[in-house]
Amino acid sequence: MNKLEARNVNVFYGPNQVIKDVSISIKKNTVTAFIGPSGCGKSTFLRLFNRMNDYIDIFKMEGRIEIDGSDIYDKQIRVEELRKQIGMVFQKPNPFPKTIYENVIYGLRIQGIKDKKILDEVVEKSLKQAALWEEVKDKLKNSALALSGGQQQRLCIARTLAVAPTVILMDEPASALDPISSAKVEELIYELKSQYTIVIVTHNMQQAGRVSDTTAFFYMGELVEHDSTKMIFTNPKNERTQNYITGRFG
Amino acid sequence: MSHLDIELQQLKAETIKMWTLVNLQLNKGKESLLNLDKDLAREVILSERRVNAYELKLDRDCENIFALFNPVAVDLRFVLAVLKINNNLERTGDIAEGIAKFVINVDHNFDKQLLELTRAVEMYEAAINMMNETLQAFDQENTAIARKVFQQDELLDDINIKANAVIADYIRNHPECIESALYLLSIIRKLERVGDQAKNVAEEIIFYIEAKVLKHRSIVEKNKK
Ligand SMILES: Nc1ncnc2c1ncn2[C@@H]1O[C@H](COP(=O)(O)OP(=O)(O)O)[C@@H](O)[C@H]1O
Ligand SMILES: [Mg+2]
Numbered sequence: 001m002n003k004l005e006a007r008n009v010n011v012f013y014g015p016n017q018v019i020k021d022v023s024i025s026i027k028k029n030t031v032t033a034f035i036g037p038s039g040c041g042k043s044t045f046l047r048l049f050n051r052m053n054d055y056i057d058i059f060k061m062e063g064r065i066e067i068d069g070s071d072i073y074d075k076q077i078r079v080e081e082l083r084k085q086i087g088m089v090f091q092k093p094n095p096f097p098k099t100i101y102e103n104v105i106y107g108l109r110i111q112g113i114k115d116k117k118i119l120d121e122v123v124e125k126s127l128k129q130a131a132l133w134e135e136v137k138d139k140l141k142n143s144a145l146a147l148s149g150g151q152q153q154r155l156c157i158a159r160t161l162a163v164a165p166t167v168i169l170m171d172e173p174a175s176a177l178d179p180i181s182s183a184k185v186e187e188l189i190y191e192l193k194s195q196y197t198i199v200i201v202t203h204n205m206q207q208a209g210r211v212s213d214t215t216a217f218f219y220m221g222e223l224v225e226h227d228s229t230k231m232i233f234t235n236p237k238n239e240r241t242q243n244y245i246t247g248r249f250g
Numbered sequence: 251m252s253h254l255d256i257e258l259q260q261l262k263a264e265t266i267k268m269w270t271l272v273n274l275q276l277n278k279g280k281e282s283l284l285n286l287d288k289d290l291a292r293e294v295i296l297s298e299r300r301v302n303a304y305e306l307k308l309d310r311d312c313e314n315i316f317a318l319f320n321p322v323a324v325d326l327r328f329v330l331a332v333l334k335i336n337n338n339l340e341r342t343g344d345i346a347e348g349i350a351k352f353v354i355n356v357d358h359n360f361d362k363q364l365l366e367l368t369r370a371v372e373m374y375e376a377a378i379n380m381m382n383e384t385l386q387a388f389d390q391e392n393t394a395i396a397r398k399v400f401q402q403d404e405l406l407d408d409i410n411i412k413a414n415a416v417i418a419d420y421i422r423n424h425p426e427c428i429e430s431a432l433y434l435l436s437i438i439r440k441l442e443r444v445g446d447q448a449k450n451v452a453e454e455i456i457f458y459i460e461a462k463v464l465k466h467r468s469i470v471e472k473n474k475k
Contacts, residue, residue: 206320233322235461242323247252 003028003197009063020221031198033208036218042201050086087160091172093152095144103144107163130158150181170200217241254319268304269385275346280374282353294350301343308336331458338447345440352433373409377441380448396452406445413438
């Protein structure tokens with residue numbers, strides 16, 4: 001069974017169709033990169049997997065989105081439970097104006113977990129997984145806002161990991177970071193894929209090449225091609241894919 | 251046109267220049283052999299340095315494109331192909347030089363009858379033709395032309411295999427010509443290798459245009475589209 005599955009999905013914002021009959025299968029513990037020009041629908045499509053588009057009034061979806069084989073748009077589904085399983089990391093690091101410690105356990109606090117021993121353990125484990133522990137272990141009570149941009153982004157990843165998701169959605173997680181921080185986030189993605197299924201939207205072709213197992217190219221709401229990243233970057237089947245990745249677009 | 255496109259076009263133009271020079275080397279080698287023109291053979295040896303200089307330059311150009319432009323897909327395959335073709339051209343240049351050295355060293359004219367019997371001239375012309383056609387295939391990005399080369403290589407192999415017996419026979423009848431006969435055998439060996447280089451180049455051209463890997467396949471498979 002595939003971890004994530006989209007079947008014949010259409011998305012509309014009011015009268016505008018922005019996703020057109022997209023089907024895709026994503027295997028467990030792989031990294032999938034979504035690439036394509038701005039406005040082609042990558043973020044919209046990504047947000048379908050944790051029902052983030054539900055907040056948008058004019059949003060309407062047709063088709064099916066499945067996680068572990070079950071329909072996540074089913075009426076029985078509790079969205080808060082779903083979001084625990086499907087974490088999300090955004091382009092701009094968005095730590096809360098709280099301590100580093102409180103940021104990491106934010107999700108657990110909401111769940112009502114109070115046991116200090118458990119919380120301490122989760123903080124250490126999540127920060128280690130996010131490759132931030134060594135840098136912050138002595139200042140967990142400091143404000144998260146005092147961290148650098150790259151550290152803040154890894155903190156947000158730690159916050160996502162703390163609630164033990166199985167899937168992590170990332171929307172251009174490194175595009176606001178300097179090259180070194182960006183490289184750290186990439187390393188991290190690579191480390192995390194043994195335990196998580198990761199979907200990442202990126203504008204950086206080389207980044208897609210480096211971090212992902214498969215790459216999906218979107219163009220004007222359509223999924224043009226989805227194949228192993230090696231194939232996409234050495235011998236794409238579709239001419240539009242080739243034109244896009246070689247920078248000869250339009 | 252994008253910056254990368256300009257770089258790739260320049261790389262292609264430089265490759266064609268080197269290729270033209272190598273083919274000229276082969277041609278001069280052939281003329282020097284037919285007329286035992288030692289001056290022409292010396293010219294071939296002198297120009298070998300230019301071929302080597304091209305090789306270094308193309309290597310460096312490819313390296314820069316990899317480092318600065320991160321080419322992907324067809325662009326990546328093109329630069330990889332040029333890198334290997336560059337190597338094949340340099341070796342072909344070495345072979346032309348080797349033939350020229352034999353021409354300089356040999357004492358007597360090559361016997362016209364022996365040239366006929368061994369089909370050495372026919373072989374030389376076929377080898378030059380293969381290199382010209384692969385150049386054309388590269389220039390026009392035409393894999394049909396590249397595929398023709400595989401057939402011609404069979405002819406070279408055939409002539410090469412039969413040459414042993416022909417030359418042994420000839421030496422028995424003309425022991426006074428043993429030296430030039432042995433030189434001719436060496437030249438035939440070298441021409442066989444020109445055919446191999448042309449074949450490698452044709453495989454690279456098909457790889458970059460069609461993304462098919464033809465190395466180490468039989469000729470029947472290679473000709474399948
Ligand atoms: N909240 C929204 N309301 C209306 N239209 C939107 C909204 N978000 C995105 N769109 C439109 O949907 C299309 C796809 O956008 P998006 O998914 O953000 O693309 P991408 O992430 O590939 O840049 C665009 O035309 C965009 O203008
Ligand atoms: Mg987006």
